[in-house]
Amino acid sequence: MSQLRLSQFSIPQTVSLRERVRQLLLAQIMSGEFVPEEIYSVAQLAAGLDVSPTPIREAVLDLASKDLLVIHKNRGFSVPATTPEELEELHKIRLLLEVPSTVEAGLKMGEEHAQETRAIAEATVQAAQSNDLVSYVEGDRRFHQAFLAPLAMPHLTELIMSYRDRARLRGLRARLGSREIVAASKEHIALVDAALARDEALLHKIITNHVESTKTRWSEAG
Incomplete structure (x- = not known):
């Protein structure tokens, strides 16, 4: 440091x-x-x-x-230590809270807000491709906050973001620029497209995969 x-x-x-x-x-x-x-x-x-x-x-x-x-x-x-059991619990909480909330937000998202959210997603992809750790983490957080905004439920959004922040992405710096991380960042753009198409099933599939991929990275880095 x-x-x-x-x-x-x-x-x-x-x-x-x-x-x-x-x-x-x-x-x-x-x-x-x-x-x-x-x-x-x-x-x-x-x-x-x-x-x-x-x-x-x-x-x-x-x-x-x-x-x-x-x-x-x-x-x-x-930084407090996080046990595998705690990480598993965080993962389950995210599936319970983040997945249905993201789907509902996507179905409520308007065209103008979708374009603003897409711009954040595209910047996050660029950060992933250029190995910019700070911009990638901040862009990822800004995207999910923005995507949840149509719910107009700030307390729920804060809770979801808190659990996202506590889900450690160990070894992330070394993976920036990789096909895996770039693909994960491009899922943000796919979420916006699914929201504009009002495709509930696709929204559910993308955000579930997004959360599950975090757990996979935990296991591989551990």
Whole structure:
């Protein structure tokens, strides 16, 4: 971590420093690059990123409030370990919540919103192809948030996104640019097409495969 610089990542400069740091830390968490239960110093991370400790602390507090990090007073923070049993439970919860919600959202999606969501999907494909970890993780999150927006159920969307964030994608950085990850990102575009076609069966098939592929990557990386 000490070799990282924010300039290495294509996070828009228009985004606040706190948000840029949050995106970077979240990408590291979701890709499994933080060693579980190892304590990381805010000061050392700030020095490595060449920023003050303040945005690091703010980002850590935000991620800790979502149970993605654990704060160790006067020591730093760590990523909680996740057992295979917990990952299996997360997978089942996602199937129960995310699949039917995505299908319902797709059937309600209007043309204008679909085009906006497609633009996010296309940017995520580009990030996958260019090995841009931070942009890929953030684009993936933005896409699923946007796709669920027609439900007009922010609490449900927040819950679904929380479980998505906790489903670690170990070894993701090494897989970026691969046929597998690019194909997974292109499923976002297929979801938009299925929504515009009002194809309920296809929506269900695509999002189910999307969630199942995450579990497959867990198993292969473990």
